[in-house]
Amino acid sequence: MTDPAPLILRSSSSSSSVVAAEASPPSSGTRTSTLDDTIERCIGDYFGWTQFLRAILISLAWAFDAQQTFITVFTDVDPTWHCTRNNTTNICSSSSQVCLLPDEAWSWDLPPYTSTISEWSLQCAGSFLAGLPASSFFAGSLAGGFVLATLADSSLGRKKLLVLSCLLMSISGLLTALVSTNVWIYTALRFLCGFGRASVGTCALVLATEMVGKRWRAHVGMIGFLFFTLGFLSLPLMAYLNRGSSWRVLYFWSCAPTVLYSILVHFFAYESPRWLYVRGRKQEFLSTLKRIATVPTPQLLDITSSCFSNNTNSSSGTTGCELDIDDATRNAANFWNSSSYYALWEKPWAFRRLAAVMAIGFGTGMVYYGMPLGLGNLSFNLYLSVTLNALSEFPAAFMTFFLIATLNRKGLVLGLSVASGVCSCLIIVVEQVINSNSYYYWWRNALQMVLELASFFSACTGFNVLMIFTLELFPTSVRNSALSMVRQAVVFGGLFSPLLVAAGRNGFLSYGVFGVTIAVSGLFVGCLPETRGAALCDTLDEQEHKETLAFSAKITHECA
Structure with missing residues (x-):
């Protein structure tokens, strides 16, 4: 594949000369290095223990993200109860509705402080109030995604926003354990926790993948997905060890380590060299590149000396750089508009891509x-089925690891979406074909569980592939914003899931709608280009110019 036209050129005294240089390829006698060339030569080929540990540190944020996402499964659980000896009139039985019984006829199996439902007597308050804290968390995630995402692409950068988001998420979680005296304060703090959590996974994914060459991009991205699964699986263990204790203890033990993690990232992680360069912070870019480079020092000095001059610009005080972009070109290219979202919407091709991946994310989130x-x-053991669902994320992550290296992104997303949809719809078919009084009732339950796991597994794998696909579809200047928008679409799809589950206890409105939605959403992949093996671009204009050249070459080849 030919290199894209050089976006990053030598400094020029006039904007017209720069525009002319961008418009035409370099002469055969000289070749101007691009940012991608320089980074690939410094960090692209080798991936050792230092790079692995750096990726582990950054990707660990996904584990804390998963804990806060699913923690209400245990803290807001509807506790079990039993009839008391004071039940002299025999009005209480295991089939009774607790809200219709007098208080002296029943009691909780565990102390009331083990769940928010029993501590604040929400068992008869209705499903809306009992589920309000969980809904508030996802609402906060939606709001935080829109507000915080552009900060990673503009003023704060990937590393600082990751630290800020983890701190906001963890501190609000600690406050939840300390000051929540009623469901309304609890709901407000869950909203704040979701607001901080919104950018954690996205920043970790972008920062980790931008610290390595394109050869290792997908592999490093998978580390984050594995940590998300580990975080999810850690919750049942923490809840089991915490059984009989206050639900507040679970918040404390899940949030306190996140505060320590934020401090470690602040002192030991590096900022993305791509982001530093595009923001014009050349000295920090060069310093970071030297620290994370995997080539020997003499070779690194040769590379950097060929890309940077040792003279200092007396007027600006910045290091003169052969890969420099002057202010006029930066403004003309609209690198850093006040909103990265505006830059995405301004380019029709970028907007079409964003709309397509968000549509796929919506269907994936509804099933996930x-x-x-x-x-x-389902008529299956609930605890076993939840455990199996959590464990299925492990093979989904490993499957993505191998599939992403061998198959095209478009075919993967489409195939996984359709597979998930078909399995989900088959759950309803099995329900209708084999009734509950049949001799094969046990086999029906087992088959439904297998189909549910297959659908969930396909959705998990599809989500992982979609994140990598989105990362490759958009350039550095808007990549974080695009990934955040896709994750918001996934969360938005999840907001409808509880309503459909409640409305479709015994019908098509749950698994049937899930299946149709994800299968139809997968068809939007036809609006996207294939990105397997493609080099990452750094600006929208560079991406547009590269694809224009590729399209022109394709037309010329077909007409030849």
Whole structure:
């Protein structure tokens, strides 16, 4: 594949000369290095223990993200109860509705402080109030995604926003354990926690993948997905060890380590060299590149000396750089508009891509969050089924690891979406074909569980592939914003899942709608280009110019 036209050129005294240089390829006698060339030569080929540990540190944020996403499964659980000896009139039985019984006829199996439902007597308050804190968390994630995402692409950068988001998420979680005296304060703090959590996964993914060459991009991205699964699986263990204790203890033990993690990232992680360069911070770019480079020092000095001059610009005080971009070109290219979202919407091709991946994310999110929530609708052991769903994320992550290296992104997303949709719809078919009084009732339950796991597994794998696909579809200047928008679409799809689960206890409105939605959303992949093996671009104009050249070359080849 030919290199894209050089976006990053030598400094020029006039904007017209720069524009002319961008418009035409370099002469055969000289070749101007691009930012991608320089980074690839410094960090692209080798991936050792230092790079691995750096990726581990950054990707660990996904584990804390997962804990706060699913923590209400245990803290807001509807506790079990039993009839008391004071039940002299025999009005209480295991089939009774607790809200219709007098207080002296029943009691909780565990102390009331083990769950928010029992501590604040929400068992009869209605499903809306009992589920309000969880809904508030996802609402906060939606709001935080829109507000915080542009900061990673503009003023704060990837590293600082990751630290800020983790601190906001963890401190609000600690406050939840300390000051929540009623469901309304609890709901407000869950909203704040979701607001901070919104950018954690996105910043960790972008920062980790921009610290390595394109050869290792997908592999490093998978480390984050594995940590998300580990964080999810850590919750049942923490909840089991915390059984009989206050639900507040679970918040404390999940949030206190996040504060320590934020401090470690602040002192030991590096900022993305791509972001530093595009923001014009050349000295920090060069310093970071030297620290994370995997080539021997003499070779690194040769590379950097060929890309940077040792003279200092007396007027600006910055290091003169052969890869420099002057202010006029930066403004003309609209690198850093006040909003990265505006830059995405301004370019028709970028908007079409964003709309397509968000549509796919919506269907994926509906199944990803809806399948675990709907397990209570299946006649299968709930605890076992939840454990199996959590464990299925491991093979999904490993499967993505191998599939992403061998197959095209478009075919993967489409195939996984359709597979998930078909399995989800088959759950309803099995429900209708084999009734509950049949001799094969046990086999029906087992088959439904297998289909549910297959659908959830496909959705998990599809989500992982979609994140890598989105990362490759957009340039550095808007990549974080695009990834955040896709994650917001996934969360938005999840918001509808509880409603569909409640409305479709015994019908098509749960698994049937899940299946149709994700299968149809997968068809939007036809609006996207294939990105397997493609080099990352740094600006929208560079991406547009590269693809224009590729399209022109394709037309010329077909007409030849």
